[in-house]
Amino acid sequence: MDDINAFLEDTDVSIIIGANDVVNPAAIELEDTPIYGMPIIRADSAKQVLVCNFDTKPGYAGVDNSLYAMDKVELLLGDAKEGIAKIVAALKGEKASEPEAATPDDDLAGKLSSAKKVVIIPGYGMALAQAQLQVKQLGEVLQGQGKEVRFGIHPVAGRMPGHMNVLLAEVDVPYDQLYELDDINAFLDDTDVAIIVGANDVVNPSAIELEDTPIYGMPIIRADKATHVLVCNYDTKPGYAGVDNSLYAMDKVQLLLGDAKDSLAKLLEAAKGEKLEKDSSPKASAGQTEEAQDDPSRRLKDAKRVVIVPGYGMALAQAQGQVKRLVELLQSRGVRVEIAVHPVAG
Incomplete structure (x- = not known):
């Protein structure tokens, strides 16, 4: 581990695949956490970080990973196989295959335009x-x-009755x-779209x-009874x-x-049949096109040294074959690739 951490200080890109606690700064x-003092792989030392994890929930130790909030980190959440496939396709100049032809915005617009009954469920996140x-x-x-x-x-819902x-x-x-609980639940039996805004336990x-x-x-509130459910929550944590x-x-x-405001702005645009401005996000306004934001290869384009950090999530996704192909592709381009194995990963 000492050797790979020394290497990471001069590494262009670290790629995390299903690892969490073992790369958590x-x-x-944070002294008052279960992992404080545990040696970690310093993926955060690399110039750029790609994270192929299923989600941003805490790892086994229950500690939020501060790595995820860093500007140099790009999250490719979901099945690790799909995250790696996206990287490989981008490196090859190909488009990763999409399971659905419709874009998320089109999908939102379709759900809202066809709906006749809509329930909005606010919570503390609002x-x-x-x-x-x-x-x-x-x-x-x-x-x-x-x-x-x-x-x-x-x-x-909220932090006091009637909030x-x-x-x-x-x-x-x-x-x-x-509408209060019983009345809205009866209505939800025949509702087309339920829109949750910052509510969690009360719709669980x-x-x-x-x-x-x-x-x-x-x-x-039985939001789950609606035909479609749109969740405007900050994250998927409990x-x-x-x-x-x-x-x-x-x-x-x-x-x-x-942020619920951003999600609601997206819903408003979809309801009105409009498109959100492509430069509305902070990253896009800094000079990146939307296409570039969706292209993880931009972080690998000029990389000479890459570290890949596998973890338990790779095992769950059985993504080791995809990891091997990614390594081979990078090596074929003259990139030095190291695999960082934490002694307690897995």
């Missing part, structure tokens, strides 16, 4: 993002298109559009499904109760992760 930075005005605007646009829009209010009611009242959402089906969880037996939300894994669910 929190082991150096309060954190101060996105109540955008929620109101989305409701008004949909209503202007003749759709029936209702707001589903859970009694314990959501107060926030929506601040932006003049009519009180008669706010685990409250019905998993007996040994803190939220089991708690009444929830809510306050610490229970993974099984809703996120359903085929009918589309995740719009990140």
Whole structure:
């Protein structure tokens, strides 16, 4: 490990494949964490970092990985095989095959345009993002298109009883559009699209499904009954109760992760049949085209030294064959490639 860490100080790109705790700088930075003092592979020392992990949830130790928030890091989330395939295709100048012809924006527009009944479910994340005005605007646009829009209010959503009611009242959402638990659940049985804005535990089906969880037996808003579900949450981490939300894994669910205001802006554009400006993201405004942002090979183009850090996620995805092909492709281009193996990875 000492040798690879020395090499990483002068490495152009490190590629993490399913590794988490063993590359987490929190082991150096955060004293009150279970991994503090554990030697790690210093992938963060490389000039650029590509992360082929399934998601950004904490690893086995339960510690958020501060690596993910660094500007030099690009996240290729999902199945590790697909992440590596995207890198290989980009290096070859090819397009990675897409499972669906429709773009995400087209998909959003289609779901919203065909919907007749829509339920919007706000939660504490809406309060954190101060996105109540955008929620109101989305409701008004949909209503202007003749759709029936209702707001589903859970009694314990937020940090105090009535928290959501107060926030929506601040932006003049009519009180008669706010529906409590039983009424909104009856409506959700026949709803086309449910839009979740910063709500987690209060829409988590685990409250019905998993007996040994803190939220089991708690009444929830049954967003999962809608034909389609759009989730405008910051990430897929568990809510306050610490229970993974099984809703996120359903085929009918589309995740719009990140700041709720940005996700709602995307929904507004899709509802209006407009396209978001390509330069609206911070990276694009800094001079990168949208195509370049989707091309991980731009970080590898001029690389001379690359370190690949495999972890348990590679084993789960059975992606070792793809890792080998990536190594061979890089080596064929004269790149020095090292594999960094942490003694407790896996």
